[in-house]
Amino acid sequence: MTTKSNLVEVVNLYKTYSAGDLEVHAVDGINLSIGEGEFTAIVGPSGCGKTTLLNMIGGLDRPTSGEVNIDGTPLSSLSESKLIDFRLKKIGFVFQAYNLLPVLTAEENTSFIMQLQGKSKEERRARSHQLLKNVGLEGREKNKPTQLSGGQQQRVAVARALASRPSFVLADEPTANLDSHSTSNLLDIMARLNEEENITFVFATHDQRVIDKAKRVITLEDGKVLSDERR
């Protein structure tokens, strides 16, 4: 049963890849739930299933079996186009490689999702300015990604993820390409947003600095939950 506080509920989730006769269980029967306002890190060695689990929670990938419920909605019940709309409204993504659109400015990258949602120009402008200010990029609105450092680009990606007022933000190795100063800066921003605005963050990471900041750490090994530690 999904309660209001449980934003994400993962029930008996499996993801199996076939390579010839060989079957690889990337996610092997995971059950977990993530509540509103959590700052959770899913950790584990490379190949343990972190990204696969995150993709399935985000509706980017379909499980072999099991279910992911977001805000009470089972993702398996959604068609391809409804799932796209669902992602647009409910989930914010931050990717390892920033994945900003190189032809758009920081402000346009941030307001892009809102434009897909059909928000007015005034609302888009005001919110993107506020978000860029929140991530410390005031005055950089007109810069294109190539004019920003890696850390700054990732902060734009965080602003973009928050632009649609999602239920939660999924961040896959967000600090993997950042230096320690940028990492620290980015984590401070996300921790502040979590503290002040109760935004839920779920990270897939093996960066110790992220793990140190997390309030909950779920450790995976061979596609299974090895431990689930709340701090």
Place this chain on the structure above:
Amino acid sequence: MLQLRLAWRNLWRNRRRTFITIAAVFFAGFSIISMRSLQTGAYGSMVRTMVGSHTGFIQVHQKGYWDEKFIDNSFEERPELREEMSSVPGVMGVSPRLTSHSLIAFEDRSRPAMVDGIDAEYEAQLDIESNLIAGDSKPGDGVLIGQGMAKFLNVEVGDSVVFLGSGYHGMSANALLPVRGVVRFTSPVLNDNTAFIDLRMAQYVFAAPGMLTAYAINTDPNADLDAVLADVTQVVQDTSGYEVMGWHEMMPELVQSIEADSAGGILMAGILYIVISFSLLGTFIMLAAERKREYGMLIGLGMRRGQLMRVAFIEASAMAIMGAALAVVITRPLTLYYYYNPIQFTGQAMEALREMGMEPVMPASIDWSIPLTHGSILIFLTLTISLYAMISIKRIQPVNAMRS
């Protein structure tokens, strides 16, 4: 708006590829439009020379005349019919003619020739005034001959030539007529083998008073010839006694030779279209491969595939339209130049064309349908090939694409 902005900016993120694509469309368009304009212009010149300058685009005869072109297959002149046909929309002039054949001689030289009796007042085909090189532009009581025939017979204005032939119903048709003018016709047939005398004089010489062999009708070049032909046929009404023929029917060999030559041009254009298609396909394969990750990310973030496809479609359209429009704009002044200053053939090519009865020039056609048709084909082709990018978007799996 978002899709338009994304498409426009995407165009300039890889300027070199965009310019190469636009240039490929442009060069294909430029080559095909130039080639077809020159070809069509040459056909137009051929038709003007062989049809427009003498035969007329439509003729009315006694039934059976065109198969057996004898003066016995003539019909009675009907001025009221000529008036009615002149008032048909698209008709620019109706020339009554009486044509027969005769031997023309001067001193010790002679040549078989076609003798055309023309009415200078109504003559709508022959542009004698501007091509006159000596004497008078009206035959009056004499004869007008082409420069080639004058040279062959070695006659000048004022000399008299002898006509020896047969007239209506086997009557002998002999006359001694003074040369009133020498004209330089572009058509070699007219220039070397035709003599023009006044219609009344022809009717007298050929013993066929009040008779004609044809009404030659000149039409507006912009008019729909089939529609004019239908209207003229309706005016003539009594089609049991007359035959109304368009130039396509009168000169099927000319139509066939144009069609055969045009098929070669269309084949060349087809080859160019195939070459450009592969070039464009390469562009769209590269574009789809380069952006695979980005497309995956955008679908992941919540952009619908249809929206992404529209971005790709707008990009492809912009490149196609720019290339095609550039080809149309650049070829226009060139075709206009060669329309007013046709390419002149010299030497053996000139002789060969003259022998075939054609004017040795190649003007370009300025018919807008040529650049617009080929510009549209190029745009359609580019958009069809851009389907590759759209099919790629349709098949993209966000997770796999982002891993690539």
